[in-house]
Amino acid sequence: MAEIILVVYLCWVRPDKTSSGVLGCAPHDVVGLPELMELAIVLTSTVGRVAEERELTPMQGRLLCGLAERPQRMADLAQFLGIEKAALTGLVDRAERRGLVERLPVSGDRRAIQVTLTDDGGKAVVAFETGVASALDELLEALPVKDRAEFRRLASVVVGAVRTG
Template sequence: MNGYSDSHSEQAVRPSGGPSGGTEAGEVGVAQQAWTLLFSLLHTHMRNFPALAAEFELSPVQAHVLRQLGEEALAMSTLANYLSCDASNVTGLVDRLEARGLVERRSSEQDRRVKMLVLTEAGAALRGRLMARMFEPPEFVTAMPEEDQVALRDIMRRALKTQ
């Protein structure tokens, strides 16, 4: 299956109740079609995220935390905002990652009351493997002709530059 079936594309470009932007009833503009298809593609791909996290014996939220942590320390309150959850939820989440030896809490140099999260050596190694797996292109991308891959890459680069 190539992911580009006509029926899927037809459903994706005709969302119910959305603004049309097209010239005929039920039609949508090209920008909305492109965005709807991209969103659908990413949503479909992200359904695999729980299985990917499980490969590393992580919950999906734990995998998101490791993805968010990088070279620099991150305040637990910042992580709570990123995850759109209460700080008490982050405490339990960090407790489990800390018990596995993947992160450690440190007091902020600016404010000792603020707890910063830092990856341990083991956490950084696991994060590296996780990120490598996350960024493996799916089959539908690798199956595209190289000229389509180049065009897709260039379009995505231009889109990201406007952000």
């Protein structure tokens, strides 16, 4: 209990505001951590906001995007989303309950199912994708025009490297 007093002492340092914002890590900016960590949060919350406006969760949005590409089986979809199959079961359950996706049998393998978009799901994914696109475009409007494409290019290099990594 004596250490509490010590801690209290520390508390009074730094009334300072101006601090590092959304994420707030490392006011001292040791290694350039914050930009990218805050960028992650800004991008993620932007996508989350769009999803919420469309009455989706971000994960449901990703699910629908995956299915927009093509119908998929549970195992592939799980790997695609980076989650366990068990988690995907619940995700698909909820999406199915909302009429966004369907489970269809796979001819030739009675264990497997194919998850597909319903009509409603198709509409939802189009709305979601266009919403995300425009929200992210707005974000980039903070940059001078000439830098926007460059930023996208660098982003896709980073993403591409992870993908092939």
